[in-house]
Amino acid sequence: MLLMDSSTKISFNRCIRDGDLIIVYERHDTMKAVKVCENSILQNRFGVFKHSDWIGKPFGSKVFSNKGGFVYLLAPTPELWTLVLSHRTQILYIADISFVIMYLEVVPGCLVLESGTEDFERTGINTLITVGVRDIQGEGFPDQFFGLADSVFLDLPQPWLAIPSARNMLKQDGTLCSFSPCIEQVQRSCEILRSGFTDIRTFEILLRTYEVHEWKMDHSKVDDGNSTACPPRKRRQPSREASVGDNASSPVIMARPSAETRGHTGYLTFARKSLNFHC
Amino acid sequence: MLLSELKLFQILVRKVQFFLTLCGIRANILFNKGSNMSENKPESGPTVNPRVTWEGCSVLLDINDGDRLLFARLSAGSTLKIGNKTFSLQPLIGCPFGSLFQVESGKEKPYLSRFIPPTEENNVQDEGGCQLQEESRDNRAIIDNNQAQSLTGDDIDAMRRQGATGNEIVEALIANSATFDKKTQFSQEKYRLKKQKKYAPRVLLRRPFSRSICEAYFKKYPARIGFLRVDALSLLLSMANVTANSDVLVLDMVGGLVTGAVAERLGGTGSVCNTYLGGTPYPMEIIRMFNFNNEICKRVLRCSVNDLCAVQNETSEQVSQHEDVCTMESQSDEKISLSVSTEEVHLSSKNGVSDLVPENELSTTGKTCKTPKAGEKAPKEAIQSWKENGFSSLIIAAPEQDAWSLVKDLLPLLTYSAPFAIYHQYLQPLATCMNNLQLEKMAIGLQLSEPWLREYQVLPSRTHPCMQMSGSGGYILSGTRAYSNTSQS
Numbered sequence: 001m002l003l004m005d006s007s008t009k010i011s012f013n014r015c016i017r018d019g020d021l022i023i024v025y026e027r028h029d030t031m032k033a034v035k036v037c038e039n040s041i042l043q044n045r046f047g048v049f050k051h052s053d054w055i056g057k058p059f060g061s062k063v064f065s066n067k068g069g070f071v072y073l074l075a076p077t078p079e080l081w082t083l084v085l086s087h088r089t090q091i092l093y094i095a096d097i098s099f100v101i102m103y104l105e106v107v108p109g110c111l112v113l114e115s116g117t118e119d120f121e122r123t124g125i126n127t128l129i130t131v132g133v134r135d136i137q138g139e140g141f142p143d144q145f146f147g148l149a150d151s152v153f154l155d156l157p158q159p160w161l162a163i164p165s166a167r168n169m170l171k172q173d174g175t176l177c178s179f180s181p182c183i184e185q186v187q188r189s190c191e192i193l194r195s196g197f198t199d200i201r202t203f204e205i206l207l208r209t210y211e212v213h214e215w216k217m218d219h220s221k222v223d224d225g226n227s228t229a230c231p232p233r234k235r236r237q238p239s240r241e242a243s244v245g246d247n248a249s250s251p252v253i254m255a256r257p258s259a260e261t262r263g264h265t266g267y268l269t270f271a272r273k274s275l276n277f278h279c
Numbered sequence: 280m281l282l283s284e285l286k287l288f289q290i291l292v293r294k295v296q297f298f299l300t301l302c303g304i305r306a307n308i309l310f311n312k313g314s315n316m317s318e319n320k321p322e323s324g325p326t327v328n329p330r331v332t333w334e335g336c337s338v339l340l341d342i343n344d345g346d347r348l349l350f351a352r353l354s355a356g357s358t359l360k361i362g363n364k365t366f367s368l369q370p371l372i373g374c375p376f377g378s379l380f381q382v383e384s385g386k387e388k389p390y391l392s393r394f395i396p397p398t399e400e401n402n403v404q405d406e407g408g409c410q411l412q413e414e415s416r417d418n419r420a421i422i423d424n425n426q427a428q429s430l431t432g433d434d435i436d437a438m439r440r441q442g443a444t445g446n447e448i449v450e451a452l453i454a455n456s457a458t459f460d461k462k463t464q465f466s467q468e469k470y471r472l473k474k475q476k477k478y479a480p481r482v483l484l485r486r487p488f489s490r491s492i493c494e495a496y497f498k499k500y501p502a503r504i505g506f507l508r509v510d511a512l513s514l515l516l517s518m519a520n521v522t523a524n525s526d527v528l529v530l531d532m533v534g535g536l537v538t539g540a541v542a543e544r545l546g547g548t549g550s551v552c553n554t555y556l557g558g559t560p561y562p563m564e565i566i567r568m569f570n571f572n573n574e575i576c577k578r579v580l581r582c583s584v585n586d587l588c589a590v591q592n593e594t595s596e597q598v599s600q601h602e603d604v605c606t607m608e609s610q611s612d613e614k615i616s617l618s619v620s621t622e623e624v625h626l627s628s629k630n631g632v633s634d635l636v637p638e639n640e641l642s643t644t645g646k647t648c649k650t651p652k653a654g655e656k657a658p659k660e661a662i663q664s665w666k667e668n669g670f671s672s673l674i675i676a677a678p679e680q681d682a683w684s685l686v687k688d689l690l691p692l693l694t695y696s697a698p699f700a701i702y703h704q705y706l707q708p709l710a711t712c713m714n715n716l717q718l719e720k721m722a723i724g725l726q727l728s729e730p731w732l733r734e735y736q737v738l739p740s741r742t743h744p745c746m747q748m749s750g751s752g753g754y755i756l757s758g759t760r761a762y763s764n765t766s767q768s
Contacts, residue, residue, distance in 0.1 A: 025723055025759075060695025060762045072723055072761055075696040077520045080724075095730060098517035099510050105488045108523050108546030173330060173377035173486070183742065190737040198377075202735040205510055210727040210754075212710045255710035255727065267735065275377050276395065 016054050023080045025072040033084050095207040103270050104175045110150040140165025154178040160192040167196045170273040181266040197271035204267050209258045214251045331375050337568045339491050341483040343476040348495040361480050366391045376486035384442050416463045427458040445479025487568045489540040504533040505678025506704045508752025510730045518700040518757040519672040523548045528670040530554050532677040535563030547574035553581045566653050580657035669694030678704040682712040693760045701756045709756040722758040729754050
């Protein structure tokens with residue numbers, strides 16, 4: 001039955017092989033991308049890990065170092081990539097990205113034009129896409145895509161220069177998104193968008209994260225002595241005897257917003273190409 | 280960006296962009312780098328993303344720029360009520376999504392007519408910006424005693440009978456207003472807009488998509504979707520890595536919105552299993568709004584948690600027991616969906632199948648559909664395959680249930696290293712769930728997040744965040760299933 005064609009499945013059910021690109025999860029805020037190589041080792045605060053120990057294990061496994069420390073080996077997903085990529089190049093974060101995808105109404109089969117800079121060789125995506133090098137602000141998009149694009153995404157310092165060309169590339173009712181850090185850029189872009197676009201909306205989106213701590217019933221914190229930056233996991237060992245759901249000495253779970261949070265990434269401006277009479 | 284990077288920009292042209300893969304969409308149509316773009320059309324062609332309406336399709340009608348939103352199904356007999364008048368929706372069939380309609384006075388009665396807004400309208404606000412330096416008016420001399428307008432209601436009715444268009448009435452009102460000239464530029468614009476909405480209402484034909492469906496429900500019936508805001512929905516899909524060719528397990532108690540959004544992003548590949556506790560599937564009526572084609576529908580399947588967890592030799596027994604329950608349920612679903620779609624719109628839809636039945640065989644609310652609807656019972660082979668391979672991601676949207684009790688049953692159904700995302704409208708159940716997942720060492724990379732979304736009004740000299748804002752779109756707990764010594768699989 002075609003529905004269950006296993007050759008096309010996204011499945012992490014297979015084992016790690018030599019040459020795989022995997023994500024090594026050290027702690028909740030420390031992950032790195034590693035290429036598995038039979039003779040290599042990974043060295044970190046937890047000790048020395050031999051890649052050869054990893055080969056043949058399933059994704060998601062916990063593996064140990066010579067000192068008894070451990071890490072998890074995860075399959076690379078786009079979400080993990082956004083956490084692993086160097087912060088210099090990373091301007092858009094998962095909250096922005098996921099919102100843009102939904103708001104541009106992109107689904108498999110859509111043709112999307114984007115401007116930006118990415119390193120595709122390393123991630124192996126280069127077989128799926130076509131990359132061209134071009135000065136979009138000066139020359140616009142290439143004519144061959146005239147009227148074919150479902151969506152356009154712009155991440156440019158002067159997007160208003162590219163908007164007229166983007167308009168020509170889009171199908172009727174096609175969607176456009178422009179990402180700009182500064183409000184002045186947004187204002188100029190919206191001015192230009194008013195010719196030929198409708199449903200113009202500008203947003204900003206941020207993600208607020210919460211920390212979760214366990215407090216004992218007598219209202220004092222579980223003894224830790226460490227700063228709150230420690231992941232709760234470390235403090236769990238002492239209270240392990242109290243199993244989950246045990247009402248007698250049931251600890252109280254407290255949640256509070258993380259002290260550090262992002263203030264701003266950029267403004268996202270969306271628009272739809274207006275219909276004209278003859279289409 | 281570095282200066283050298285500013286000079287050169289890369290165009291990424293792809294069927295599915297890398298940027299999308301960052302959110303978990305991968306191309307299900309691969310093409311060679313060297314091939315000529317113009318020869319490569321998306322395989323599924325116009326049926327993937329139909330841009331023109333057809334008889335029987337589901338549409339979202341936006342009246343007066345977001346003032347009123349409602350869903351409708353287009354058929355020869357369907358109608359729409361604006362104010363105290365009823366209009367046929369027939370003129371909307373065969374028009375492109377994004378078309379705008381205005382009320383026109385017909386010989387017999389008013390009707391909806393397609394029109395293109397003149398481009399001057401787009402520039403009005405820019406002109407306002409230019410004149411701003413000279414603006415010296417304010418409202419000090421205006422007395423608000425409801426006597427500024429000299430036209431009466433009877434006058435307006437008389438104009439209508441003589442065939443005046445909505446716009447003509449608006450102009451007449453402006454001409455007969457004693458205070459209009461004394462108003463500031465912005466105030467005049469507001470006045471004009473207000474009159475237009477009343478006397479020349481406009482209907483925008485919008486395509487139902489996860490985005491528009493979610494926004495409409497969030498605005499009108501947020502409780503039905505558990506206050507799941509559109510940005511929270513988008514995060515669920517990304518954090519759970521919903522991508523082409525994945526097998527996604529969904530526990531959806533928000534009317535089918537999440538199931539539909541997942542199916543949309545799978546785009547006719549992979550599968551989505553809509554699961555439920557006990558013997559009764561949860562209502563999924565929202566999924567009918569999506570206009571899914573056959574290929575997508577057949578990949579949306581239902582299976583109870585019991586059946587998914589059952590040991591192999593028990594499965595066939597339980598399957599036949601549940602079958603009766605499910606058939607009954609799907610019949611009552613019909614009624615639910617019908618009542619939802621007729622709620623706002625005065626639908627007098629007939630089930631007559633005419634020559635206008637579309638080629639892509641969309642299932643209608645009629646009894647004549649032969650094609651599978653979304654949400655058919657999962658066949659044994661599917662259940663077997665899911666058991667052997669595990670699901671590649673999990674999404675739970677049960678805004679009134681305890682998260683932990685759901686997660687502990689469903690997480691073992693995932694493969695290791697598979698991501699999951701749980702939505703709740705309250706923080707506490709997710710905090711408890713997160714704590715328990717850590718204690719039991721069932722997951723790593725846990726994150727408890729709250730999305731924050733703010734919209735801006737961007738107009739010359741009037742740019743600021745919108746006065747109204749949504750205070751909460753819910754909370755999301757995300758993570759990755761990890762292998763642990765204590766977990767049984």
